[in-house]
Amino acid sequence: MKIAILGGGGFLGRKISALLARDGKLDGVSVTGLTLFDVAPPPVPEGAAFPISAIGGDVVALPAAAIPADTDVVFHFAAVVSAQAEADYDLGRRVNLRGTDAVIDACRALRKPPRVVFTSSVASFSGGQDAILPDAARQIPANSYGAQKAMAEILLADASRRGFLDAVCVRLPTVTVRPGRPNRAASGFFSGIIREPLLGLEAELPVGDDFAVWICSPRRAMDWLLHAAILDSALMGLDRSVTPPGISVTIAQILAALETVKPGASKLVKRVEDKAIADIVGTWPAGFDPLRGHRFGFGRHESLVELVRAFVADDLEATRADRGL
Amino acid sequence: MKIAILGGGGFLGRKISALLARDGKLDGVSVTGLTLFDVAPPPVPEGAAFPISAIGGDVVALPAAAIPADTDVVFHFAAVVSAQAEADYDLGRRVNLRGTDAVIDACRALRKPPRVVFTSSVASFSGGQDAILPDAARQIPANSYGAQKAMAEILLADASRRGFLDAVCVRLPTVTVRPGRPNRAASGFFSGIIREPLLGLEAELPVGDDFAVWICSPRRAMDWLLHAAILDSALMGLDRSVTPPGISVTIAQILAALETVKPGASKLVKRVEDKAIADIVGTWPAGFDPLRGHRFGFGRHESLVELVRAFVADDLEATRADRGL
Numbered sequence: 001m002k003i004a005i006l007g008g009g010g011f012l013g014r015k016i017s018a019l020l021a022r023d024g025k026l027d028g029v030s031v032t033g034l035t036l037f038d039v040a041p042p043p044v045p046e047g048a049a050f051p052i053s054a055i056g057g058d059v060v061a062l063p064a065a066a067i068p069a070d071t072d073v074v075f076h077f078a079a080v081v082s083a084q085a086e087a088d089y090d091l092g093r094r095v096n097l098r099g100t101d102a103v104i105d106a107c108r109a110l111r112k113p114p115r116v117v118f119t120s121s122v123a124s125f126s127g128g129q130d131a132i133l134p135d136a137a138r139q140i141p142a143n144s145y146g147a148q149k150a151m152a153e154i155l156l157a158d159a160s161r162r163g164f165l166d167a168v169c170v171r172l173p174t175v176t177v178r179p180g181r182p183n184r185a186a187s188g189f190f191s192g193i194i195r196e197p198l199l200g201l202e203a204e205l206p207v208g209d210d211f212a213v214w215i216c217s218p219r220r221a222m223d224w225l226l227h228a229a230i231l232d233s234a235l236m237g238l239d240r241s242v243t244p245p246g247i248s249v250t251i252a253q254i255l256a257a258l259e260t261v262k263p264g265a266s267k268l269v270k271r272v273e274d275k276a277i278a279d280i281v282g283t284w285p286a287g288f289d290p291l292r293g294h295r296f297g298f299g300r301h302e303s304l305v306e307l308v309r310a311f312v313a314d315d316l317e318a319t320r321a322d323r324g325l
Numbered sequence: 326m327k328i329a330i331l332g333g334g335g336f337l338g339r340k341i342s343a344l345l346a347r348d349g350k351l352d353g354v355s356v357t358g359l360t361l362f363d364v365a366p367p368p369v370p371e372g373a374a375f376p377i378s379a380i381g382g383d384v385v386a387l388p389a390a391a392i393p394a395d396t397d398v399v400f401h402f403a404a405v406v407s408a409q410a411e412a413d414y415d416l417g418r419r420v421n422l423r424g425t426d427a428v429i430d431a432c433r434a435l436r437k438p439p440r441v442v443f444t445s446s447v448a449s450f451s452g453g454q455d456a457i458l459p460d461a462a463r464q465i466p467a468n469s470y471g472a473q474k475a476m477a478e479i480l481l482a483d484a485s486r487r488g489f490l491d492a493v494c495v496r497l498p499t500v501t502v503r504p505g506r507p508n509r510a511a512s513g514f515f516s517g518i519i520r521e522p523l524l525g526l527e528a529e530l531p532v533g534d535d536f537a538v539w540i541c542s543p544r545r546a547m548d549w550l551l552h553a554a555i556l557d558s559a560l561m562g563l564d565r566s567v568t569p570p571g572i573s574v575t576i577a578q579i580l581a582a583l584e585t586v587k588p589g590a591s592k593l594v595k596r597v598e599d600k601a602i603a604d605i606v607g608t609w610p611a612g613f614d615p616l617r618g619h620r621f622g623f624g625r626h627e628s629l630v631e632l633v634r635a636f637v638a639d640d641l642e643a644t645r646a647d648r649g650l
Contacts, residue, residue: 138464140564154464154472158472239465
C-alpha cells in the first residue's frame with residue numbers, strides 16, 4: 001500500500017507518519033511507500049521498513065511527485081487553521097479551497113481513484129452552546145475556516161460521485177491535548193489549559209468554566225483517520241462526511257481531570273478575556289449525536305482522565321524537550 | 326439605485342432587465358443605471374429612462390466595469406447549467422465556483438457592500454421523489470451543478486458575514502415554462518412538455534406521469550428575485566439562503582393544466598427514455614416546506630393553470646417569432 005500525506009509536517013501528519021513507520025502496516029496490509037508533502041519538506045520518521053520521500057511546495061500548485069501515480073491512500077491535511085483563515089481571507093480561501101481542487105485534479109491523473117481521507121472540522125457547523133447536532137444538520141459555518149471546510153467536503157463528495165477519487169471526510173472535534181507550542185487555531189486554549197500546567201506553566205482561558213466543547217484525543221484522532229483510510233465507503237452513500245464520536249466536555253470537567261492527574265495544576269489556569277477567540281469558539285456546537293460515526297465503525301472515545309494521562313505518556317517529555325524546558 | 330446583472334444575456338437576466346427598463350423603479354426607488362454582463366454583450370432592453378451598458382467577458386476574469394463602483398444591487402446569474410456542468414466538470418467548477426469568487430472579489434473593491442442576489446437551485450439537494458425537505462435540511466447534491474451551487478451559497482454567506490457584500494441566495498425551483506429553445510439544463514423537458522405542444526410541436530418526456538417536481542413560473546421567479554434585492558437580510562442570520570414557496574406538481578397535473586388551456590395539446594408529448602436526464606432529475610427532492618421563504622415575504626405561487634396561461638400571455642408569440650414558426 002502506497003500512502004501520501006499532504007500537510008505531512010503538521011501535527012496530524014507527523015503523528016500518522018510516525019505510526020505508519022512504526023507499524024509498517026495499515027489494516028494488516030504492508031505499507032510499501034510513503035510520500036510526505038508540506039510547505040517545507042516534512043521531517044522523515046525514523047525506523048521505517050519502506051521508502052519515504054519528503055517534498056516541499058505549494059498545495060495549490062501541487063507537484064506531481066506529492067501524490068505518486070500508484071498511490072492508494074491520500075491523507076489531505078494541508079490547511080490554513082481557523083484564526084489564520086479568519087485573519088487572512090485570501091490565504092484561507094486559496095489553501096483550504098483551491099488546495100482541495102488541486103488535490104482532486106492530482107487524483108484524477110492517477111491510475112486508479114485513491115482513497116482520500118480529509119480532515120474537516122466541527123467549525124463547519126454553528127449553533128453554539130445550546131446545540132447538540134444530528135448527522136442531518138445543515139452546515140452553517142460562522143467563520144471562514146469552517147466555510148472552506150464545508151465547501152471542501154462538498155467538492156470531495158462530488159469528486160467521489162464522479163469517480164475521480166474515493167473520499168472520506170472526517171469532521172474532527174477539537175483535538176486535545178495538542179503537544180508543542182500554541183498555534184494560531186482559535187481552539188488552541190483547550191489544549192493549552194492542560195498542556196501548559198503539566199509543564200509547570202501558566203495558561204490563558206478565554207471562556208467560562210461551564211463552556212462545553214466537543215473534543216477528541218490525538219490517539220483517538222489517529223485511530224479514526226486510519227479507520228477512514230480502510231472504511232468501506234459504499235456504506236456512506238452520496239454523503240462522504242462523517243462526525244466521529246467525540247466527547248462533549250465542559251471546561252470545569254477538563255480542569256477536574258487535570259487535577260486528578262496532577263493535583264494543584266489547575267491553579268496555573270488564568271481567566272483572561274479574549275473576545276476574538278471567544279466569539280469564534282462560541283459559535284461551534286457543544287456536541288453532536290454521531291450515529292453515522294458509530295455505524296461506520298469509528299471507535300468510541302476514552303474518558304477525559306485517560307485523555308490527560310495519554311498526553312503525559314505520549315507527548316509531555318517531547319514537548320518539554322522541544323521547548324527547552 | 327444602480328444595478329448590475331451578471332448573466333444578463335440569459336433567460337432570467339433578460340427578463341429582469343426588461344422589467345427594470347419598463348418600470349424604471351425597484352421597490353419604489355428609481356433605477357439610475359443598469360450594467361449587463363455576459364459572455365457576449367447582452368441585448369439592451371428598449372424604453373429605459375436610465376443609461377444601460379452591455380459588457381461581454383469571462384466571469385472568472387470579471388472586468389471592473391461589469392460591477393461599477395457605485396453599484397447597489399448585483400444579480401449574479403452567470404452559470405453553467407446542470408447537464409453541461411455534469412458533462413464538463415472543469416467548465417462547471419470554473420464558472421460556477423471560481424466565477425463566484427470573482428464576483429466576491431469585485432464586490433470587496435466597491436465603495437459599499439452591495440446586495441448580491443444569487444440564483445441557487447433545488448439541484449443542490451437530493452432525496453428524490455420521497456423527499457419533502459425542511460429549511461434545515463443538509464444539502465447533499467447528486468450532481469456537480471448542485472454541488473457548485475451549494476458551495477457558492479456558502480462562499481456568499483461567508484462573504485456576507487465578513488461584510489464584503491450582502492447576499493441573498495434564492496434557491497429557485499425548476500423555472501417552468503421557459504421560453505425559447507431547449508437549453509442544456511437537465512430540467513429542460515419540464516418546460517418543453519408545455520411550450521412545445523402550445524407551439525404545435527412534439528416534446529419528449531423522459532419520466533413517468535407520477536413524477537413530482539418542484540417548479541415556479543418565470544413571473545414568480547422575477548417577483549422573488551426583485552424581492553430578494555430589497556429584503557432586510559438581517560432577518561436571515563448567518564444562513565443567507567432561502568427556498569421560496571414553489572409548487573410541487575406531478576407530470577400528470579402539468580399535462581392536465583396544458584389540456585385545460587389547449588385541449589388536445591398533451592397528445593404531442595411523447596414518452597422517450599433518457600436515463601442520463603432521468604437520473605439527474607430523479608435525485609432532486611419532490612418538494613420543500615419553505616417556512617423561511619414565507620417568513621421573509623416571498624410571494625405565494627399561483628396555480629398551475631395560471632402558470633400555463635402566463636406563458637401564453639407573456640412568451641408564446643415571442644418564442645414563435647424567435648424560432649421562425
